[in-house]
Amino acid sequence: xxxxxxxxxxxxxxxxxxxxxxxxxxxxxxxxxxxxxxxxxxxxxxxxxxxxxxxxxxxxxxxxxxxxxxxxxxxxxxxxxxxxxxxxxxxxxxxxxxxxxxxxxxxxxxxxxxxxxxxxxxxxxxxxxxxxxxxxxxxxxxxxxxxxxxxxxxxxxxxxxxxxxxxxxxxxxxxxxxxxxxxxxxxxxxxxxxxxxxxxxxxxx
Amino acid sequence: xxxxxxxxxxxxxxxxxxxxxxxxxxxxxxxxxxxxxxxxxxxxxxxxxxxxxxxxxxxxxxxxxxxxxxxxxxxxxxxxxxxxxxxxxxxxxxxxxxxxxxxxxxxxxxxxxxxxxxxxxxxxxxxxxxxxxxxxxxxxxxxxxxxxxxxxxxxxxxxxxxxxxxxxxxxxxxxxxxxxxxxxxxxxxxxxxxxxxxxxxxxxxxxxxxxxxxxxxxxxxxxxxxxxxxxxxxxxxxxxxxxxxxxxxxxxxxxxxxxxxxxxxxxxxxxxxxxxxxxx
Ligand SMILES: C[S@@+](CC[C@H](N)C(=O)[O-])C[C@H]1O[C@@H](n2cnc3c(N)ncnc32)[C@H](O)[C@@H]1O
Numbered sequence: 349x350x351x352x353x354x355x356x357x358x359x360x361x362x363x364x365x366x367x368x369x370x371x372x373x374x375x376x377x378x379x380x381x382x383x384x385x386x387x388x389x390x391x392x393x394x395x396x397x398x399x400x401x402x403x404x405x406x407x408x409x410x411x412x413x414x415x416x417x418x419x420x421x422x423x424x425x426x427x428x429x430x431x432x433x434x435x436x437x438x439x440x441x442x443x444x445x446x447x448x449x450x451x452x453x454x455x456x457x458x459x460x461x462x463x464x465x466x467x468x469x470x471x472x473x474x475x476x477x478x479x480x481x482x483x484x485x486x487x488x489x490x491x492x493x494x495x496x497x498x499x500x501x502x503x504x505x506x507x508x509x510x511x512x513x514x515x516x517x518x519x520x521x522x523x524x525x526x527x528x529x530x531x532x533x534x535x536x537x538x539x540x541x542x543x544x545x546x547x548x549x550x551x552x553x
Numbered sequence: 554x555x556x557x558x559x560x561x562x563x564x565x566x567x568x569x570x571x572x573x574x575x576x577x578x579x580x581x582x583x584x585x586x587x588x589x590x591x592x593x594x595x596x597x598x599x600x601x602x603x604x605x606x607x608x609x610x611x612x613x614x615x616x617x618x619x620x621x622x623x624x625x626x627x628x629x630x631x632x633x634x635x636x637x638x639x640x641x642x643x644x645x646x647x648x649x650x651x652x653x654x655x656x657x658x659x660x661x662x663x664x665x666x667x668x669x670x671x672x673x674x675x676x677x678x679x680x681x682x683x684x685x686x687x688x689x690x691x692x693x694x695x696x697x698x699x700x701x702x703x704x705x706x707x708x709x710x711x712x713x714x715x716x717x718x719x720x721x722x723x724x725x726x727x728x729x730x731x732x733x734x735x736x737x738x739x740x741x742x743x744x745x746x747x748x749x750x751x752x753x754x755x756x757x758x759x760x761x762x763x764x765x766x767x768x769x770x771x772x773x774x775x776x777x778x779x780x781x782x783x784x785x786x787x788x789x790x791x792x793x794x795x796x797x798x799x800x801x802x803x804x805x806x807x808x809x810x811x812x813x814x815x816x817x818x819x820x821x822x823x824x825x826x827x828x829x830x831x832x833x
Contacts, residue, residue, distance in 0.1 A: 415772050415801050416583075428801055431772075434585040443801050444586045445769045446626050462585045465557050493557075 354496075354536060355470035356419065357382050358463045360456030360486065362389040362478030364506025366398070369476070370405055371526040372533070373424060378407040381537050382472075383419045385435075387427045387459045389452045389478065399426045413441040427454035434462040450482035456510075460486020469494030472536065474529060475520075476500045478510030488519040496536075498522045498529055563603040564588055570610050575617050577691075578754040579624060581778035587624070594623045618693075625773075627663030627695035630711070631670045631704075631725075633768075634800050635718035638674060640820040642720045645795050646678045649763055655684040656762040658789060660753060660782075661770030662688035665699025666712070669728075670719075671766065672742040677722045681745060687760065689751035700748045702738035704729075709736050753782045758789045765790060768799035768821075780808045787812050787825060796823045 361368060365388045376384065388398055403410040406424060413425040419439045427433035431443040432454050442462075449455035460473055460483065473490035475483045477500055487497045499520040502508035514520050524532060564587070571577045579587060595603045598619075609616040632638050649655050655675075662668050668688040675681040690696050704712075713725040729736040751759065753770065765786050771779050786796055787809050796804075796813060798821040804810045816822040 416776060416806075431801060434589075436583065436585050442583045442585045443772050444583075445628055445772070445799075446586065446590070447628050458589070462589075468555075468557075 353470060354382055354472055355467050356463065357384045357472045357474065357533060358460055358486075358490075359384065359386045359474045359476065360460060360478070360483045360510075361387075361476035362452070362456075362480060362482065362507065362510055364477040365390055366401065367506065368500060368526050369402060372530045373402055373410075374405040374407070375530040376406070376408055376424075376533065378422075380408055381421060383421045384408065384424045385413065385419065385427075385433070385459065385463065386424060387433060387454045387456045389454070389456075389480075389482070398429075402426070413443070415443040416440050427459065429454075432458045434458060435466040436462075437466055439466055450480055452480070452482055456483035457486040461489045464489035464493045464495060467493075467495070471495035472498065472533070474498045474500075474533075475511055475514050476526075477505035477507050479507035480509060481513040483510050484513045484517050484519070487514040488517060491519045491521065496521055498524055498532065500529065501525050560588075560592070560603055563607070564591055567591060567603055567606055567610070570607050571617070571620070574611055576755065577617070577621060578752070581754065581775045581781075582773055583775055586773055590624050590626060594620065597623070622692050622694040625690070625692045625695075627690070627692055629663040629666045629769075630708070630715065631666040632712065632715035632719040632721075633667070634820075635715045637768075637797065637800065637820045637822070638670060638715075638719035640817050640822055641797060642674055642678065644816055645764065645797075645822060646674070646680060649795075650678070650680055652763060653683065655680060655764075656760060657684060657686045658760070658762045658765045658767075659686055659688045660690075660751070660765060660767040660786075662690050662696070662699055662748075663692070664695045664704075665702060665748075666704065667766065667768070668699060668746060669702060669738050669742055670716075672746065673716070673721070673725075673728055674719070676742070681742075685745045685747065687747050687749065687762070689749050691750060691752045691754075693750060696748050696750060700743075700746075702743060704736050704738070706731055706734050706736050753785065754778060758785060760789070761791050762789055762794060763791055764795040764797070766797045768797065768802070770799070771802045772799060776806075783807050783809045790825045792825060792827060794825050796825070797821060798823070 399410045399412050408424050410424040412428040413433055434442040436442050449457055471490055491497045497520050499511040499514050501523050502512045504525045568579050595606055659668050675684050716725040728739050804813050813823040814826050816824050
């Protein structure tokens with residue numbers, strides 16, 4: 349059934365991201381069937397406290413992704429501050445300290461592009477608020493690989509550059525407000541939800 | 554076949570060519586990171602495909618010197634992760650002070666910012682005169698810059714903040730001369746530094762040391778190569794020598810975990826136990 353198809357959710361955000369993450373992630377049940385992987389630029393400024401902050405509100409366990417550890421469901425994995433987070437083909441995490449991409453490390457593009465290869469068409473990419481264009485190439489990679497791409501609606505975003513750049517690049521399947529993103533993630537992962545192949549008909553445009 | 558799969562084949566062939574033609578062994582590097590860098594290299598040289606790197610690599614011996622520095626991007630800072638340097642200053646240097654000579658190996662030194670950080674700390678703790686720091690890397694371009702010790706001035710503000718958080722006793726500006734856009738590190742810091750090319754993937758033990766600092770290098774390797782390098786470190790350390798890894802690296806899942814005890818797991822400071830298993 350439809351739940352079989354999706355294998356992971358990757359989420360990228362920047363300025364204003366913590367507030368939006370708090371609208372989405374606490375709504376995921378403890379038995380949410382997909383691993384959730386998050387890159388937030390602002391984590392670097394907050395000294396890597398993001399996992400701790402989110403953990404207080406979520407039913408899923410939240411922790412920093414460890415180098416070489418497997419991508420597991422039942423958890424929200426957060427890119428540690430100062431490191432790019434990548435997914436290997438064998439679905440383990442990899443970290444590196446390569447140069448910043450789009451002026452940031454961790455970069456959303458790096459996570460999304462490597463996840464798109466590791467999960468190909470079975471990946472859901474979610475791009476939230478942010479003030480730079482990181483994430484646009486990553487969304488293109490996910491969509492190009494047959495995955496599903498969701499962007500936060502620019503009018504609900506604290507900073508709209510990030511979702512807007514992906515939308516205008518034509519690499520976004522669905523544009524949704526935070527509450528609708530949560531609802532969509534839940535529906536995509538419940539057996540009676542719509543088949544992902546129908547996603548073109550259910551876009552939130 | 555998908556483009557991504559074809560690209561994977563090209564990467565495998567490229568890595569194999571690099572190894573069999575020149576002995577540079579990238580076969581056990583973590584793939585996702587390596588792949589990104591090889592792709593970027595091809596792009597920077599104006600190629601559309603990674604496979605186009607292979608012919609010049611095989612037939613033009615000068616080409617490899619362009620390739621290797623691009624595969625090992627040296628990104629570093631002075632006193633990166635200040636808490637680590639503070640812990641080293643407080644927990645490790647007082648122990649090292651009991652030795653008449655202090656040998657330190659900084660593996661994967663990149664452009665040298667960490668080497669100068671160590672030298673400054675040793676100086677402030679009164680230990681630099683009897684210390685020697687062996688700083689190694691596979692990247693010749695980076696090593697040459699490390700030896701020069703000239704850093705872009707615009708970074709020094711961040712470095713100074715790190716230095717103070719790391720327990721710095723003076724002002725970082727006491728250790729460099731600013732000229733134009735550059736900060737040139739003080740000559741006296743270089744006196745006991747030795748720079749050399751050393752490949753952790755293929756070279757062996759080259760001396761006995763009291764402490765090894767190797768940060769943010771192991772994350773670029775797969776588990777197999779990590780274990781090789783960690784064995785090399787164990788065999789290079791004197792009994793009760795210290796090992797410092799990157800903040801996201803750990804001995805926890807390694808083969809040699811039993812040969813070390815944590816001094817400070819959070820700061821990734823370890824100490825070789827008195828009788829290491831591998832030594833008996
Ligand atoms: C990210 S830098 C780390 C710099 C510094 N230790 C720090 O943490 O700020 C990684 C360095 O490891 C070096 N390196 C990669 N593979 C190596 C190998 N096989 N042997 C020695 N050095 C290597 C690279 O050339 C690069 O300079």
